[in-house]
Each structure stands twice: as C-alpha cells, then as structure tokens.
Amino acid sequence: MAFELPDLPYPYDALEPHIDEATMRVHHDAHHKAYVDNANAALAGTEWADRPVEQVLADLELIPEEKRTAVRNNAGGHANHTLFWQIMSPEGGGAPPGGALAEAIEATFGGFEQLKAALIDGGVKRFGSGWSWLVWDGTALAAYSTPNQDSPWLQSDTPLLGIDVWEHAYYLKYQNKRPAYLEAWWNVVNWPEVERRYADASAS
Numbered sequence: 157m158a159f160e161l162p163d164l165p166y167p168y169d170a171l172e173p174h175i176d177e178a179t180m181r182v183h184h185d186a187h188h189k190a191y192v193d194n195a196n197a198a199l200a201g202t203e204w205a206d207r208p209v210e211q212v213l214a215d216l217e218l219i220p221e222e223k224r225t226a227v228r229n230n231a232g233g234h235a236n237h238t239l240f241w242q243i244m245s246p247e248g249g250g251a252p253p254g255g256a257l258a259e260a261i262e263a264t265f266g267g268f269e270q271l272k273a274a275l276i277d278g279g280v281k282r283f284g285s286g287w288s289w290l291v292w293d294g295t296a297l298a299a300y301s302t303p304n305q306d307s308p309w310l311q312s313d314t315p316l317l318g319i320d321v322w323e324h325a326y327y328l329k330y331q332n333k334r335p336a337y338l339e340a341w342w343n344v345v346n347w348p349e350v351e352r353r354y355a356d357a358s359a360s
C-alpha cells in the first residue's frame with residue numbers, strides 16, 4: 157500500500173485567523189501531496205513500498221543509496237506533515253496540558269513557558285527551511301530543530317509536536333515575520349493529540 161495524502165481533520169479555513177485558508181490549501185493540497193507522490197515514486201517496486209513511513213525513516217541507511225536522499229526528503233515530508241495537521245486544531249491553544257505530559261515538561265524544561273520559548277527559539281534560529289520539534293528520545297523529552305524535511309524518526313526519536321518553519325507554512329500571512337508566526341501557532345496547538353502521542357511513546 158503506497159503512502160496516501162490524508163484528509164485534513166478540519167476545514168481549510170478552520171485555523172483562521174492564526175493559519176490562513178490560502179496557506180492551508182496550498183500547503184496540504186500541493187506541498188504535502190508532492191511529498192507523498194515523490195516518496196511513492198522513490199520507493200515503488202522496492203521492499204520498502206509497503207512499510208510504515210516511520211520505519212522507512214528509522215531504517216534509512218538500509219535504503220539503496222541512490223534513493224536515500226529522495227526518501228529522506230519526501231518520506232520525511234510526508235511523516236512531518238501528517239503529524240502537523242493532527243497536532244493543530246480549531247479547538248486548540250488555551251491552557252498548557254495537565255497530567256503526565258505536563259509533569260514531563262516541568263521536569264525537562266522547567267515548565268510550559270520554557271518549552272514554548274525553546275521551540276520558538278529553535279524555529280527562529282533554524283536557517284532556511286526546517287522544523288522545530290518536541291520529541292520523546294526513549295528516556296526523556298527533548299527539543300531541537302531539524303533542517304529541510306529531516307524527521308526525528310531518522311534518529312529513532314518519536315516526534316510529539318512539530319512546527320513547520322518552511323516559508324510555505326507562513327509566508328502568505330506573515331511574510332518575513334517568522335517569529336510572529338511561531339508565537340501565533342500556539343493558538344492552534346492540539347494538546348490532547350500531543351498528550352496521546354506522549355502516552356503512546358513513553359509507554360513503549
């Protein structure tokens with residue numbers, strides 16, 4: 157089963173005014189679709205074509221070398237965007253999470269405000285295109301940024317929350333003001349989904 161472009165879990169305009177409809181349309185229908193199509197083209201006819209995208213990325217060094225860059229970029233782009241749509245919600249934002257995730261954030265970062273500052277800082281300082289991540293590294297939470305479409309799965313970390321800082325994610329509304337986008341993004345963060353991912357990752 158080749159990779160498939162997932163439907164958005166909400167209408168294109170649902171994240172307004174923080175993420176605009178025009179950006180969501182081109183981001184999902186054109187950018188994400190291209191990652192899916194190009195990943196499928198790279199893996200077609202190989203033993204990897206039917207594997208979960210996370211496994212493909214974690215085992216990237218096993219992919220034939222001539223396909224490795226295309227898979228890194230496009231399977232990475234597919235995995236990253238599939239997560240991105242899910243960890244945003246029109247009912248998002250609001251109070252920081254409670255429970256086990258909040259305790260882990262407190263233990264690692266000192267609190268939600270420090271986590272938010274770390275992820276904004278990672279996104280602002282990422283030169284060019286990339287992502288700012290909260291991950292589970294197998295023993296604890298960690299925050300870092302990656303270039304291009306590099307996924308935390310490449311180093312076998314489980315992504316919990318990722319903010320796309322490619323210009324295509326914000327330029328129509330925010331132009332060159334990446335920090336303003338990174339501040340506004342927290343109005344749509346889907347904490348229940350991030351908590352679900354944390355519970356799954358930390359239990360295994």
Ligand code: MN
Pocket residue numbers: 183187237320322324325
């Ligand atoms: Mn993107």
